[in-house]
Amino acid sequence: MRSIAVLASLLTASPALAGGVGLLVGGGARTEQVYYYSDAAIPAGGTNPVMISDQDLWPQYQLETLIGQGIGGAEVVLGDRDDKIMGIFRFYYQGELPEPDPKTMDLGELDDAVPDTVNVHARTRQVMQHNGVASVGLSWGVFGSPDTWQVGFGGQLGSGFLSTNATTPTGETTSPTFLQANLGPTATYKVARQVQLFGDLTYQLRYHKTVDHGANLMVGARYLFD
Numbered sequence: 001m002r003s004i005a006v007l008a009s010l011l012t013a014s015p016a017l018a019g020g021v022g023l024l025v026g027g028g029a030r031t032e033q034v035y036y037y038s039d040a041a042i043p044a045g046g047t048n049p050v051m052i053s054d055q056d057l058w059p060q061y062q063l064e065t066l067i068g069q070g071i072g073g074a075e076v077v078l079g080d081r082d083d084k085i086m087g088i089f090r091f092y093y094q095g096e097l098p099e100p101d102p103k104t105m106d107l108g109e110l111d112d113a114v115p116d117t118v119n120v121h122a123r124t125r126q127v128m129q130h131n132g133v134a135s136v137g138l139s140w141g142v143f144g145s146p147d148t149w150q151v152g153f154g155g156q157l158g159s160g161f162l163s164t165n166a167t168t169p170t171g172e173t174t175s176p177t178f179l180q181a182n183l184g185p186t187a188t189y190k191v192a193r194q195v196q197l198f199g200d201l202t203y204q205l206r207y208h209k210t211v212d213h214g215a216n217l218m219v220g221a222r223y224l225f226d
Helices: 002-012
Strands: 020-038 060-078 085-096 129-144 149-164 178-192 195-208 210-224
Touching: 020 195, 060 210, 085 149, 129 178, 149 195
Parallel strands: none
Antiparallel strands: 020 060, 020 210, 060 085, 085 129, 129 149, 149 178, 178 195, 195 210
């Protein structure tokens, strides 16, 4: 009977909450491939441009640009506040600046075969792109203590599942789903028994038709449950 009573007390006991919630903000930049065409080209070894009347024969060029990002959102933390390794679920808004228009860029930034910017034709995204991103990952404190400060590593793997005003390399407006991974050093500092400040500096790998590279800095605060 004693064993049954102990088992019943364990099953009915209210478990202590573990984990926490947090808010985060941040920013960064990533590369993006911009494609454009020219209705004239300078032949290899030549100096005089040749006009190309047939649009189907216009040569396509590729330009690697840098796109700024802004981030804001929330996270859910899994694990005890004294654990060095914690699971992190993040849900955040990611806004991206418009793509540069090759037609308005300096001629020196374009392909050597392009004679003049007036010959350039491009359909780039000239408005903000708004993304909703969800990711899951780990934060591992290597040096220090969870009760004071820690320095370690963190990683997130996720997807952009809500996107607007995105433009494909050929110009069509779509709402793509992209894959995104972030990896880099992380630091935390506990300012109160249940309040922790954190910062993540990460390398960003993103895939949607092409592979893009970037960097992000995220900072925020967590409220950790008992």
